[in-house]
Amino acid sequence: MIIITDNKKLTKYIYDNKIDEIFGKDIIPFAKLLFFNKNEHICRADEKLDYLYFLVEGRAKVYTLLRNGKILSYRFYDSLEVIGDIEFIHQDRANSNIEVIENTYCIGIPIEIIKMNYLNDSSFLKYMCESLANKLKSFSKASSINLLYPLENRVANYLLTNNNETGTYYNFTEMSELLGTSYRHLLRILDKLSKNNTIQKDGNIIQIIDLELLKEMSEDLF
Missing domain, CATH: 1.10.10.10 (Winged helix-like DNA-binding domain superfamily/Winged helix DNA-binding domain)
Known part of the structure; x- marks a missing residue:
């Protein structure tokens, strides 16, 4: 992961994807533009997450490793996708592996900043609920189809x-x-x-x- 120190590019991604509208208070001072090379992991299972990520360009694969060594893919992420919402709500470590399958940019908001400033932000919490609901719906449908x-x-x-x-x-x-x-x-x-x-x-x-x-x-x- 590389932190890109380009404020113009950072703010463009934020405004183009309307990430600023997710939060009731200004998020730009806390946001970081993060770059992941192809085949790099945004997170691995059981790792602590330092950021709440918004995937704004690129593509990533969400998967788990089974005991027999096989890979079970859950879904693919494109922009705009939130990474770390489940872990943030549960105050838990990553529950799956997320690997970028092409060069990818994310907007990262430090988890500690969110805990200090946005836990009572109704706009942010509403968005998180919608994100979790959409993931549950997608996962339930995919599981039913595969079965x-x-x-x-x-x-x-x-x-x-x-x-x-x-x-x-x-x-x-x-x-x-x-x-x-x-x-x-x-x-x-x-x-x-x-x-x-x-x-x-x-x-x-x-x-x-x-x-x-x-x-x-x-x-x-x-």
Whole structure:
């Protein structure tokens, strides 16, 4: 992690993402612009968090390591996403690993500053409640889908969610982790969809051919 001492860039990120509106009192004097290189961790499980992070540019993966050595990915974070809200509310250490998968910028607010100045800030607390509610909703839906639906339907839903008309690049390792399956099983499903002309697969680039069939396969998942 690198602390970027560029106040102009810091304030631009804050205003562009309306982070100033989250707090009832001015937050800029306490905010820091933090840069994470690709594959660097924002936090690891059981570590103490020094900041409440607002991811403003880049992408990160939230995951846990299972006892068998496998990785279980919960979700991916894009901007604007809060990191550390659950730990802040519970006064606890990080409960998962968060690794950036591309160069990423975060606005960091020291936890101690928030404790001293914003615990009675209704605007901030309202935002935290909304953030936690959205994460609970997202996690509950993802867990239900992984438990109740075959992989083929989940893959169809994933492809539709990330669809680009000209073709989309996919990291199949990340995709398999998020869908809770093995890399090989995922490739078998993708090859099957390719052979029946539902998708066109060229290496890691996938283009949807039969949009209606994919929608039919993932109808109950939306």
